[in-house]
Amino acid sequence: MNNIIEKLDKEMYNNIEKPCLEYCRYMLGLQELSAEQKKIADDLTGVYTKKTNMFKAQIALCKGTGCQASGEISLKQKFDEVIKAKGLENDIHIIETGCRGFCEMGPIVEIFPQHYFYVRVTPNHVEDIIEKTILNNQVIDELVFEGSPVAEEMNFYKKQTRRVLAESGMIDAENINDAVAAGAYKGLKRALFDMTPTEVIDEVTKAGLRGRGGGGFLTGLKWKLTAQQKETIKYVVCNADEGDPGAFMDRSILEGDPHKVIEGMALAAYAIGAEEGYVYVRAEYPLAIARYKLAIEQAEKMGLLGKNIMGSNFNFSMKIAQGAGAFVCGEESALIASIEGKRGMPTPKPPFPAERGLFDKPTNINNVETYASVPLILKNGWEWYASVGTENSRGTKIFALTGKIKNTGLVEVPMGITLREIIFDIGGGIKNGGKFKAAQIGGPSGGCLTEEHLDMPMDYDSLQAAGAMVGSGGLVVLDDKTCMVEIARFFMHFTQDESCGKCIPCRVGTKQMLELMEKITQGNGTMEDLTTLEELGLVVKNASLCGLGKTAPNPILSTIRYFRDEYLAHIVDKKCPAGECESLRTFHIDAEKCKGCTKCAKVCPNGAIIGSVKQAHEILQDKCIKCGACIASCPFNAIYTA
Amino acid sequence: MEQAMNESLDWLDEIIEGFGSSRTSLIPVLQSVQSKYRYLPEHVMSHISEKMALPLSNIYGVATFYAQFSTQPKGKHIVQVCDGTACHVRGAKDIISRIRKDFKLDAEKNTTDDKLLTLETVACIGACAMAPAVIVDGHVYGHMTPDKMMNIISEIKEEETNE
Numbered sequence: 001m002n003n004i005i006e007k008l009d010k011e012m013y014n015n016i017e018k019p020c021l022e023y024c025r026y027m028l029g030l031q032e033l034s035a036e037q038k039k040i041a042d043d044l045t046g047v048y049t050k051k052t053n054m055f056k057a058q059i060a061l062c063k064g065t066g067c068q069a070s071g072e073i074s075l076k077q078k079f080d081e082v083i084k085a086k087g088l089e090n091d092i093h094i095i096e097t098g099c100r101g102f103c104e105m106g107p108i109v110e111i112f113p114q115h116y117f118y119v120r121v122t123p124n125h126v127e128d129i130i131e132k133t134i135l136n137n138q139v140i141d142e143l144v145f146e147g148s149p150v151a152e153e154m155n156f157y158k159k160q161t162r163r164v165l166a167e168s169g170m171i172d173a174e175n176i177n178d179a180v181a182a183g184a185y186k187g188l189k190r191a192l193f194d195m196t197p198t199e200v201i202d203e204v205t206k207a208g209l210r211g212r213g214g215g216g217f218l219t220g221l222k223w224k225l226t227a228q229q230k231e232t233i234k235y236v237v238c239n240a241d242e243g244d245p246g247a248f249m250d251r252s253i254l255e256g257d258p259h260k261v262i263e264g265m266a267l268a269a270y271a272i273g274a275e276e277g278y279v280y281v282r283a284e285y286p287l288a289i290a291r292y293k294l295a296i297e298q299a300e301k302m303g304l305l306g307k308n309i310m311g312s313n314f315n316f317s318m319k320i321a322q323g324a325g326a327f328v329c330g331e332e333s334a335l336i337a338s339i340e341g342k343r344g345m346p347t348p349k350p351p352f353p354a355e356r357g358l359f360d361k362p363t364n365i366n367n368v369e370t371y372a373s374v375p376l377i378l379k380n381g382w383e384w385y386a387s388v389g390t391e392n393s394r395g396t397k398i399f400a401l402t403g404k405i406k407n408t409g410l411v412e413v414p415m416g417i418t419l420r421e422i423i424f425d426i427g428g429g430i431k432n433g434g435k436f437k438a439a440q441i442g443g444p445s446g447g448c449l450t451e452e453h454l455d456m457p458m459d460y461d462s463l464q465a466a467g468a469m470v471g472s473g474g475l476v477v478l479d480d481k482t483c484m485v486e487i488a489r490f491f492m493h494f495t496q497d498e499s500c501g502k503c504i505p506c507r508v509g510t511k512q513m514l515e516l517m518e519k520i521t522q523g524n525g526t527m528e529d530l531t532t533l534e535e536l537g538l539v540v541k542n543a544s545l546c547g548l549g550k551t552a553p554n555p556i557l558s559t560i561r562y563f564r565d566e567y568l569a570h571i572v573d574k575k576c577p578a579g580e581c582e583s584l585r586t587f588h589i590d591a592e593k594c595k596g597c598t599k600c601a602k603v604c605p606n607g608a609i610i611g612s613v614k615q616a617h618e619i620l621q622d623k624c625i626k627c628g629a630c631i632a633s634c635p636f637n638a639i640y641t642a
Numbered sequence: 643m644e645q646a647m648n649e650s651l652d653w654l655d656e657i658i659e660g661f662g663s664s665r666t667s668l669i670p671v672l673q674s675v676q677s678k679y680r681y682l683p684e685h686v687m688s689h690i691s692e693k694m695a696l697p698l699s700n701i702y703g704v705a706t707f708y709a710q711f712s713t714q715p716k717g718k719h720i721v722q723v724c725d726g727t728a729c730h731v732r733g734a735k736d737i738i739s740r741i742r743k744d745f746k747l748d749a750e751k752n753t754t755d756d757k758l759l760t761l762e763t764v765a766c767i768g769a770c771a772m773a774p775a776v777i778v779d780g781h782v783y784g785h786m787t788p789d790k791m792m793n794i795i796s797e798i799k800e801e802e803t804n805e
Contacts, residue, residue, distance in 0.1 A: 065768060065782060103769075103770075104771050106771070243765065245727040245728070245766035246726055246727035246728050246766060247766070247768075248766075248769070251768040252768075283673070284764060284766075284767050285767075285768060286780075323708075324669055324672075324673065324709070324710040324711060325708050325709030325710040325764075340665060340666055341665040341668035341704070342665070342700075342704065343704055343707040344707065402770040402771065403728055403731050403732075404731065408770065409771055443727065476727045476728060476731065487727075491727075494765060498765075628736075
């Protein structure tokens with residue numbers, strides 16, 4: 001098996017840039033290979049049945065969840081039809097990739113060798129793409145996103161350092177050969193043949209990789225703790241229970257480049273002395289589960305998983321465990337309970353999973369992005385990995401950029417980049433020309449960053465000092481039309497709902513905090529409530545059993561810290577400055593925009609709108625029940641809330 | 643529901659055999675039942691209890707812990723509105739309140755009386771870029787509005803009446 005990798009490396013290098021001619025020609029029946037080459041090719045054929053890259057042009061269609069929801073499926077059919085009709089089957093090759101990250105503008109289609117990056121492509125564009133771009137090398141301007149047609153020159157990609165995501169969106173995620181050709185399993189090969197487990201741990205430690213799932217614990221150290229355990233049976237577990245609303249990098253890695261995760265887990269298993277692994281994936285991610293399952297099967301067929309991997313005597317196999325919809329299962333001891341078939345409730349620590357984890361055996365748990373970073377360290381060396389980032393936060397981090405931002409998507413940037421660069425340079429600023437108010441980072445466990453933090457470096461320590469956290473990397477951008485009190489209430493509603501109920505501070509504390517938040521957003525809050533919220537928040541933080549409760553008050557405490565005036569507006573003035581809190585908002589008609597069409601007066605269920613035809617209407621505040629029916633009915637956008 | 647009562651459970655025995663009767667198989671087994679019947683009927687849980695030699699209380703405990711499982715029959719069509727952060731700030735709550743209003747549902751009652759439709763809110767399906775997103779019978783729709791949502795539901799209802 002070892003020699004297949006070497007051969008592929010030397011003789012059958014195969015990717016979009018450098019197709020492997022021999023292999024392609026052999027597969028197409030055009031070229032005879034030597035007996036030895038044939039053997040390699042035949043070994044690969046079982047998993048590599050598609051025609052490969054000996055083509056004039058290649059079309060990469062994003063088949064991530066985002067682009068699929070934008071209608072990619074019919075695009076593929078349409079491309080197939082047009083290519084067939086024009087008799088170009090042997091000249092154009094379509095690959096279906098994972099997420100390219102620029103989900104806002106999906107469906108994305110990338111054309112090679114030109115590297116043209118087309119956005120919002122519909123089946124109507126297919127004919128033109130083939131005729132103009134592929135056959136006549138012309139750019140189709142209407143499909144280009146602002147400026148350059150080449151992805152690498154676009155603002156969205158220019159400032160990114162795509163390492164973990166380098167292959168995602170570029171390779172066919174359902175084909176292990178694409179991954180191998182792009183360098184997958186080279187790190188594992190180096191570890192298995194040239195390094196001892198201790199050396200692997202040292203390399204990961206020196207690289208300075210810290211857990212990408214939230215905690216930020218040094219990965220090498222975590223491995224060392226598990227490796228030190230005397231037990232003979234140990235486990236590696238991958239936490240792919242990406243429950244943090246607003247984060248989807250783990251899903252995209254599993255969908256776009258699953259082999260990086262498999263390789264990372266195999267490396268961890270080798271380092272700590274485990275032979276079995278589990279990937280715990282949320283059931284809400286059906287595509288990720290399907291892709292990962294396929295990747296495991298293909299890796300097994302190629303001898304990269306299973307017994308005697310690459311002929312090295314190292315054994316490692318893995319299973320997928322599906323989550324069943326419980327946010328708390330992202331906590332490692334709850335996740336372990338869930339794999340064991342129990343209610344996903346956390347247990348007190350110590351013992352840590354490194355000592356007593358899955359089936360009471362020493363267990364190493366990391367998240368998807370962490371595992372996916374490890375092969376890069378082993379392949380390129382720790383110096384390369386540590387060359388970007390800051391002193392205590394090395395490497396790159398993937399952020400999921402969502403909310404009121406122009407370019408929604410996944411961005412991978414060096415640790416230590418500023419929030420301003422992420423939001424304004426890469427993200428293109430606020431959607432619809434709004435004003436930046438805050439960025440909520442780390443989801444229900446995190447906090448918010450405001451204008452004063454725009455130039456602060458984004459790394460573990462600086463964020464913690466600002467009362468926020470890197471967390472999983474969800475970055476929800478909020479503009480001046482977002483109510484910070486309401487968003488804090490929203491997160492508390494989420495954590496309260498997901499609290500498993502085992503410990504009292506979390507079960508009762510989050511419930512009380514939520515009720516106080518509801519009271520405030522409904523305009524019934526008092527100043528005393530605000531003080532109680534702060535006190536209670538500290539109790540829940542300090543006394544809860546697991547990470548869910550310990551971090552649950554963060555969104556509230558952080559918004560009270562930075563947006564106290566908004567809380568005061570709700571409590572003292574009984575007003576919601578952003579006009580979002582339903583009970584506090586009032587409806588008004590802009591007399592200049594109102595044409596007097598009477599539509600609003602007709603839909604108003606309470607007769608609260610008065611006015612005569614072709615005259616500006618008015619809303620009687622004491623009769624208005626704030627249902628919002630008038631806003632939906634107005635053809636002139638003349639009704640607003642305040 | 644009657645169908646579930648009278649049907650033979652041989653298929654379930656095969657599934658249990660496939661996953662193995664150790665405790666770790668419990669969640670995958672319940673997931674299979676949930677996807678077949680759209681809920682976990684009591685007699686099926688009793689059957690699993692016997693076959694897997696687990697106390698029924700344990701099975702009930704797991705069934706009620708995870709959001710994916712339901713002990714009440716769900717509707718034929720399932721509309722899941724994502725209420726993750728990104729969808730929330732881009733208007734998921736308007737979609738939820740519109741469906742609730744039009745179908746006389748509320749936070750407690752999430753299935754219509756004719757058992758045609760169940761409304762669920764889910765926490766982040768990871769399609770944040772297309773926020774607000776909804777999943778109707780497994781298919782993801784992005785950039786949803788209350789009106790677009792009602793159109794999709796009316797289409798489903800129309801298909802049902804034609805069948």
